[in-house]
Amino acid sequence: MKRDPIYGIMAEFETPTALLDAARRTYQAGYRKIDAYTPFPVEGLAEEIGFHHNAVALVVLIAGIIGASTGYLLQWYCDAYSYPLNIGGRPLNSWPSFIIITFELTILFGGISAVLGMLALNGLPMPYHPVFNVPRFALASKDRFFLIVFSSDGKYNPQQTRAFLESLQPRSIQEVPS
């Protein structure tokens, strides 16, 4: 597959407010394949670029249910089925004593899935990404705010998109080589 030599066009802003405004106007202008990069989570930014829901909570819920079932079934299988242990004449399937490990495994599975699920959905680890080809992008982890329109966007046109981004009065504009 032949890749576009240009990954997108990137505009740099100095404040989160300017970026939020620019993102809103870019989305309203009809661009859909866009993204924004910030040094800290900016409230409402994901919504401005058209990203409203993420699947992390669902992943954690499913993993939590699997964890709880694993925890209980494990204890039941070990102590009531495979190797029945009579402890003080209590019932073999003595659920009150099994609650704690069931709870711990719920948390364990849920927590691991929250972190790994977040990374997987974000496509991380990713050793190479075109945005890092822009030298100024190093500031995205410090104090600058970036907006990118990907060249894969339907409305993308090298000249027009650039002109549009310039109308947003960014501090700088760069083409991102892929």
Added chain:
Amino acid sequence: MDDSRKLTVEEPPVIEPGHTFASVTEKISAIVLTRPTSNGWFVGFGIAFLVTMAMLYAIGYLFLRGVGIWGITIPIGWGFAIVNFVWWIGIGHAGTLISAILLLLRQQWRNSINRFAEAMTLFAVACAGLFPVLHLGRPWLAYWLFPYPNSMNVWPQFRSPLMWDVFAVSTYGTISLLFWFMGLIPDLGTLRDRAIHPAARIIYGMLAMGWRGSARHWHRYETAYLLMAGLATPLVLSVHTVVSFDFAVGIVPGWHTTIFPPYFVAGAIYSGFAMVLMLAIPIRKIYGLEDFITELHLQNAAKVMLATGLIVAYGYGIEAFMGWYSGDRYDAFLLWNRLHGPYHVFYYALLACNIFIPQVLWIRKLRSSPVGLFLVSFVVLVGMWLERFIIVVVSLQRDFLNSSWGMYYPTRWDWITFIGTIGMFLAAMFLFCRLLPMISIFELRTLLPQAEGKAEEAAE
């Protein structure tokens, strides 16, 4: 949060005014990247490292000779190992409280201290985890605690609190590590982008895993972070509860009480905040971080200590009351034995360290004095260690039959192992301060007024 600021005019700020995104980033990352390693760091780390080596020597000797080198005998089969285990795991609790519970409660001041408090948790849990394993007698068989299909055709006994403990502590260690690492990812990206040395850039780059701060990524990240906090909150309360079950489910007088779970959790947070203060006070001074770890943080930590200390005092009160009220002669004797038995000095020291001396925290002036807080925190840590000593040793020392009474004297190996874990803890803290950003840079950026201005506009 603006309302609370209006209430007390003189309350110190969460972060000193005048900082920008760049200055915050610069100041914290410079500690890791450009600041030359001081001689003081080498001396401190060197001493901590030597103490760690002494611990490894003691552990090596333990493997060679068995637990007979410790002071444990029957009836006191749970000596220093369990005392230290409970003490260390309790210290860890403050880190999770700060990172998870205070996040859910929207306490913004947590942002400047959560990172190193979480690191403290990790290292404290690592120290704690050593002791039960060393105490096993045959530590190389520790994996028998886990349910794995084996040729002996037996399974662990899941109705035992000791098994609950295995799962609680290992889950706690895993979740603390994940939470801490997850919080580090964006900051590792910052270090990757700012590192000059190629090796540093590669190492931080690999750890950052290609984090680029995309809005979509932040969206998922914040959801995951919040969920982790929601999961870690009941977890941290459950861990010390389960630790207290190790005692409370037994029938030994002094252990068999229902007050144990809440009283253990409060004690854990009490000692944990004492350790946070003992670390924060020198760190902010040495690295010049007074702008980020302000008087507000010290004062709030002191207030948490005061509150949890009073819960602990209530626990002691109830224990003493039940000794009388239950009418059980063994419970009554336990109280007598604490007050007049061979270890009574420790009980009075415990009352002084945990209840009476910390009341000086009511004085506002002391709460804003770093030196005073450092000293009180030390007293609390000593007191909390004594508490566990009293619970473990004095309860076992004289139980139902006089013919099976005994005494416990720790040996030098007990002491070397205990002090050695303090060395290991400090060595790990020294490395952490040198190699990783000890304050969460990205969370500090969100505290700046420049970041807040935009939130209001977005809402319009």
